[in-house]
Amino acid sequence: xxxxxxxxxxxxxxxxxxxxxxxxxxRPFRSDRLQHTLxxxxxxxxxxxxxxxSSVAYAPDEILLTLSIAGASAFLFSPWIAxxxxxxxxxxxxxxxxxxxxxxxxxxxxxxxxxxxxPRAGLAVASALLVDYVLTVAVSVSSGVANLGSVVPFVATxxxxxxxxxxxxxxxxxxxxxxxSGTAFAIPTYGFVIVIGGMLLTGLVRVFVLxxxxxxxxxxxxxxAEHSVTGxxxxxxxxxxxxxxxxxxxxxxxxxxxxxxxxxxxxKNAATTLLLLGGISVAMLVGIVWLARLTHLQFVEDPRTQxxxxxxxxxxKTVTAQLGETVFGSGSVLLYVVAGMTALILFLAAxxxxxxxxxxGSILAQxxxxxxxxxxxxxxxxxxxxxVFLAVFAVVLIVGFQAEVTRLIQLYIVxxxxxxxxxxxxxxxxxxxxxxxxxxxEARRRMVRSRxxxxxxxxxxGVVLIIVLVTKFLLGAWIAIVAxxxxxxxxxxxxxxxxxxxxxxxxxxxxxVLPARNHAIVLVSKLHKPTLxxxxxxxxxxxxxxxxxxxxxxxxxxxxxxxxxxxxxxxVPLTVIDSPYREITRPILNFVASVRRESPRDVVTVFIPEYxxxxxxxxxxxxxSALRLKGRLLFEPxxxxxxxxxxxxxxxxxxxxxxxxTLSRGPARGPRVAPQSTLPPPVASxxxxxxxxxxxxxxx
Numbered sequence: 001x002x003x004x005x006x007x008x009x010x011x012x013x014x015x016x017x018x019x020x021x022x023x024x025x026x027r028p029f030r031s032d033r034l035q036h037t038l039x040x041x042x043x044x045x046x047x048x049x050x051x052x053x054s055s056v057a058y059a060p061d062e063i064l065l066t067l068s069i070a071g072a073s074a075f076l077f078s079p080w081i082a083x084x085x086x087x088x089x090x091x092x093x094x095x096x097x098x099x100x101x102x103x104x105x106x107x108x109x110x111x112x113x114x115x116x117x118x119p120r121a122g123l124a125v126a127s128a129l130l131v132d133y134v135l136t137v138a139v140s141v142s143s144g145v146a147n148l149g150s151v152v153p154f155v156a157t158x159x160x161x162x163x164x165x166x167x168x169x170x171x172x173x174x175x176x177x178x179x180x181s182g183t184a185f186a187i188p189t190y191g192f193v194i195v196i197g198g199m200l201l202t203g204l205v206r207v208f209v210l211x212x213x214x215x216x217x218x219x220x221x222x223x224x225a226e227h228s229v230t231g232x233x234x235x236x237x238x239x240x241x242x243x244x245x246x247x248x249x250x251x252x253x254x255x256x257x258x259x260x261x262x263x264x265x266x267x268k269n270a271a272t273t274l275l276l277l278g279g280i281s282v283a284m285l286v287g288i289v290w291l292a293r294l295t296h297l298q299f300v301e302d303p304r305t306q307x308x309x310x311x312x313x314x315x316x317k318t319v320t321a322q323l324g325e326t327v328f329g330s331g332s333v334l335l336y337v338v339a340g341m342t343a344l345i346l347f348l349a350a351x352x353x354x355x356x357x358x359x360x361g362s363i364l365a366q367x368x369x370x371x372x373x374x375x376x377x378x379x380x381x382x383x384x385x386x387x388v389f390l391a392v393f394a395v396v397l398i399v400g401f402q403a404e405v406t407r408l409i410q411l412y413i414v415x416x417x418x419x420x421x422x423x424x425x426x427x428x429x430x431x432x433x434x435x436x437x438x439x440x441x442e443a444r445r446r447m448v449r450s451r452x453x454x455x456x457x458x459x460x461x462g463v464v465l466i467i468v469l470v471t472k473f474l475l476g477a478w479i480a481i482v483a484x485x486x487x488x489x490x491x492x493x494x495x496x497x498x499x500x501x502x503x504x505x506x507x508x509x510x511x512x513v514l515p516a517r518n519h520a521i522v523l524v525s526k527l528h529k530p531t532l533x534x535x536x537x538x539x540x541x542x543x544x545x546x547x548x549x550x551x552x553x554x555x556x557x558x559x560x561x562x563x564x565x566x567x568x569x570x571x572v573p574l575t576v577i578d579s580p581y582r583e584i585t586r587p588i589l590n591f592v593a594s595v596r597r598e599s600p601r602d603v604v605t606v607f608i609p610e611y612x613x614x615x616x617x618x619x620x621x622x623x624x625s626a627l628r629l630k631g632r633l634l635f636e637p638x639x640x641x642x643x644x645x646x647x648x649x650x651x652x653x654x655x656x657x658x659x660x661x662t663l664s665r666g667p668a669r670g671p672r673v674a675p676q677s678t679l680p681p682p683v684a685s686x687x688x689x690x691x692x693x694x695x696x697x698x699x700x
Contacts (some may be wrong), residue, residue, distance in 0.1 A: 051251025
């Protein structure tokens with residue numbers, strides 16, 4: 001009779017987590033609650049669109065700032081530059097609506113390029129997006145600090161500290177989970193849209209309906225041109241201005257990467273959200289640039305050298321702050337509302353990257369281009385490791401560039417337009433492939449129309465990419481290009497490593513050869529309870545040979561150990577290894593190697609008794625020789641290492657058998673097993689996270 005196999009499901013009891021972690025992140029979610037974290041359109045818009053919506057807060061600044069190089073007369077070109085940016089934005093939005101319908105799995109540009117152009121093209125897109133996400137956080141937060149500093153002097157003088165604090169706060173919010181962060185960001189995002197829309201509407205009504213002559217605080221300043229710009233130089237300046245204004249397009253790709261986070265129907269909801277994003281962004285960008293021209297607003301690159309005979313102590317405010325002062329008055333509460341909401345949305349714009357970077361990192365980790373840890377979800381079902389990685393790299397950039405938007409913006413948008421262009425090229429191939437097999441006339445017409453949209457999008461984004469590279473390469477874009485190249489090489493190296501390990505571990509048809517014998521060695525420092533447990537457990541494994549080993553680093557202690565061993569009449573021989581230079585690790589390694597040399601087909605099992613402490617500072621009071629020795633033994637072929645832990649009283653509060661409050665519902669049901677009294681008392685541990693009180697096999 002063949003015994004029936006019974007599947008046993010074990011309930012793993014986790015160690016109670018610290019109160020601080022629970023307060024910051026909330027209680028962990030079960031894996032089956034993933035569906036409850038999906039986003040409706042009203043929440044998905046602020047989650048994925050805050051970056052693109054906030055671009056209107058610094059894209060007009062960059063347009064006017066670049067034009068100011070040629071003097072105040074060059075501001076006349078600002079509406080035309082904004083119109084060109086709008087054309088590109090609408091094209092990109094229309095193109096990505098095709099992407100989200102064709103590839104709803106969440107890979108976005110990376111998946112499109114990989115499937116249609118090959119893995120190398122996909123990896124180039126991924127490296128560009130990863131770098132761009134980091135820059136999104138750095139630029140958005142730095143710009144938010146600049147806007148808030150326009151009305152709060154303390155922020156202006158401590159901008160690096162404020163920017164780093166904002167990144168830390170955003171990290172904590174995102175670690176709580178996607179849906180919670182979306183709910184937290186929905187009110188500020190919609191508030192920003194309402195405030196900016198109200199400011200623009202009020203200003204336009206006062207100008208066109210009431211006939212008032214609104215003039216910005218900077219309207220009367222005399223601007224000195226840094227260079228005389230004519231002919232080709234003027235064309236180059238306009239192209240550079242256009243490339244700076246295209247920063248307004250950053251964040252559009254985030255929705256295509258985050259389609260799995262939407263509620264069903266995912267593709268339709270993502271496409272609708274993308275359309276809403278494009279419409280709101282275009283309206284706000286055009287409105288700000290238009291009102292800036294109507295109020296004769298001026299914004300320069302360097303107020304100290306470009307403003308002639310300006311007011312003493314003049315501090316240049318951002319474009320939105322100047323418009324708020326013009327429309328609502330310098331002492332109005334609404335001015336502070338405009339500045340505060342603008343700064344807040346810029347801080348929250350980084351949330352787009354906090355949602356895009358971890359998802360893309362998870363996909364790359366699944367494809368073995370990044371460490372597998374990035375594919376793991378945290379307590380709140382968010383990709384916690386990716387969130388932390390993004391925060392660390394963004395803080396490095398903020399500190400390195402001192403939160404200067406003008407310096408950081410030069411590194412920006414290179415990566416996003418690389419991904420735009422390659423993605424649209426991939427979509428053209430996608431439609432060509434499907435058109436070869438499609439026979440339905442209506443479906444073919446839809447595909448041809450989609451291909452035309454993607455082709456136009458590729459042409460537009462390709463031109464913008466060339467312009468960005470030409471006009472911004474020496475200004476800092478080369479740093480982003482180098483970072484993308486380094487990321488590309490690193491990911492290739494990680495993939496090669498995983499492929500090599502997979503090939504090395506691939507099982508073959510040949511059956512594994514059982515070892516001829518098992519030789520057990522118990523390391524002894526002194527005769528105490530941990531040693532007795534290790535000896536008992538080693539005997540319970542029934543090895544072919546068993547010996548206890550100690551290293552003689554002190555003659556008196558060794559003699560006392562031998563005498564105590566004989567007095568207790570332990571049924572295991574004690575081997576003493578001399579060490580004239582008082583070294584512990586090397587003599588043990590040599591002894592183990594000698595056993596292996598005598599019987600190459602045998603295995604050696606080394607049992608290491610260890611103290612386990614419960615407080616972090618207790619680790620500092622005990623030797624780490626067990627960890628060092630295990631680390632060395634792991635590299636010895638044919639050697640198995642077994643830790644035999646002895647829990648001290650301080651570990652009582654961390655006992656894994658104690659039930660957490662989360663398990664108050666009762667234990668999981670499983671098969672009833674009769675108690676067994678024949679098991680040996682010790683329990684082996686494979687953990688290397690404990691500390692040894694004494695040197696294993698010797699004395700300190």
